[in-house]
Amino acid sequence: MAHESSYVPGNVVEKWIDDRLPIIRWSKEHLMDYPTPKNLNYWWTFGAILAFMLGVQIVTGIILAMHYTPHVSLAFDSVEHIRRDVNGGRIIQAVHATGASMFFAAVYIHMFRGLYFGSYKAPREILWILGVLLFVLMVTTAFMGYVLPWGQMSFWAATVITNILGAIPVLGTPILELLRGGFAVDNATLNRFFSLHYLLPFIIAAVVALHIWALHVPGNNNPIGVEVKSSRETVPFHPYYTMKDLFAVIVFCIPFAWFVFFAPDILGHPDNYIMANSQVTPAHIVPEWYFLPFYAILRAIDFNILFIDSKLGGVIFFAGAILVLFFVPWLDTSKVRSGTFRPIFKWFYWLFVANFVFLTWLGSAPAEGIYVLLSKIATAYYFIYFIIVLPLLGRFETPRPLPTSITESVLAKHKAPAAAQPAAASTSH
């Protein structure tokens, strides 16, 4: 980022440190002075909320790992031991389990915000790609974490999802056996999942650092998608955005606390309170809600495509649904970033959002009857949006005129209400 460092070492000690490891200078530049567009709305607070959630999950997770036993005959009871006998354990466990859901709720909002405001467009492609990578890491971590309580859904989710990898030609079976540590999901699987579940969050934290680095080079996108033109259009990150983000984090904690304290199990499945049993298959194997859209896509492919059988086809679409996100910066051909100025895009975008919610619901419905057909239609639109709509819309759509700068947009916004209520405007503080 091209701005002068305003840091002046305050005393000899700071000077001494600054000459050797300018970490205070770096912190001041990136954590405090970082110039941020002044017109960001509340959808932009989800970055901070996600950073907060990662912290919550790591801290609660480390404490849980002190009391958890990764063994098939002990894991289930050790989680109950945490809830019953560990001081504060029931809250720490509930925060961690519910936290996964809140983390995903926040990440979906963050991603949909990026999709609406075109935050993936040049020069922010790497920022977006790192974000998709973070999502993939989150999915993997959450999946492995869900296996650890070793309930019925844990076990069968592990079985069904690892089975997916078995569909890969040639390499499928070796990968499957490596991942499971045997021919079936068993103690070896639980042990490696526990180990990896502990490792991955730290990799996530490292990629988050890269994600923020990639953010700080071009600076934030903003709701009008017009680049910052002068320093008067930005405010220092601290205190303006630290305080706004803190406010947003606390508001986010209210529904979070609601679930933790009043309905800690409502986001899970009752079957996970039955200890894993490889001899009894649950009536309906359902993943956690945040995987449902992708689960619906996986199940929608129940037909063979040429030489590709339906199982592999499902895996290709399932993986493709996430992989396609990596290419969004090049699939979207429109020069205009913000969806606000794209009249036709908006329709497709909101249809995409509704379709995604619909896929979530379909993922929880049994794979039979009308649901199968609906899943196919919804899956089709998911891909059509990225592969057909985004590339073509850039060519055919006439965007609305863009404001020339953030300043102009801000002035226009303030003029409108001021004209309507002159009295209120003159007394505004």
Place this chain on the structure above:
Amino acid sequence: MIKTKSIIGALLVSMLFAAVPAVAQDHGTPEIKKEAWSFAGPFGTYDRNQLQRGFQVFKEVCSSCHSARLIAFRNLSEPGGPEFTEGQVKALAAEYEINDPEAEGGKRPGIAADRWPSPFANDQEARDANGGALPPDFSVLAKARGTTQPFPWWIFNYFTAYSEGGPDYIHALLNGYVDPPPHGAEVPEGKHYNTYFPGHALGMAPPLSDGLITYEAGETGSVPLTVDQYSRDVASYMMWMAEPHLVARKEAGFQVIAFLLVFAGLMYLVKQKLWSRVEH
């Protein structure tokens, strides 16, 4: 500045949450009614007398087949539960023989720290004694069962913090026996027709009947001795076994949310004051 579309977006996202419970309805089982429970909702607490009655039902009826391996005798005197006195718990524990390889003869009388003894030595013995069906452990059973509501009613569950699907199911199941089975229903030998059990063929014979248990002193006369009452009491007790710290959790939640609301209000003012200097 909140735009209509932001609201629509927020609504859609909250619907993502709402999509959670599998719409997986077991075909042919009627919808289970939500009962009134003292421990429901943000301000719910257990009714101590009800837990004591439920414990009596569990001890005298259920525990002859069902284990509760995570429950220790000492839990029965802990705050927020049935709250028997420590003396009562010690006396109760001493009634049971506990397997202990270090004791003389391999057995010794129970103490408060012991877990509730299981009625069978292992799953196979339990199956053999119950016509091949395994009586499930009661420790967390109240949370391992649930109910489903048709769309859109389940959406409200997230706003009412509905977490009593287990007790609702247990109560319905215990009152759901139909003998003889309805016309056209096939029930295999040794099974019992139950309206609410998935598949309807339940291995457990109706365990309760009116007047089966006489509640201990203090309750006589005021509480009906009916299957409906027994099943409510035992379902509450099972919920306590599954969630012994429910009351403390909800009390803490009330404080946490009150704190967060005040903190959010203050942070909003901080943010407003700060940003009032910036045209944005």
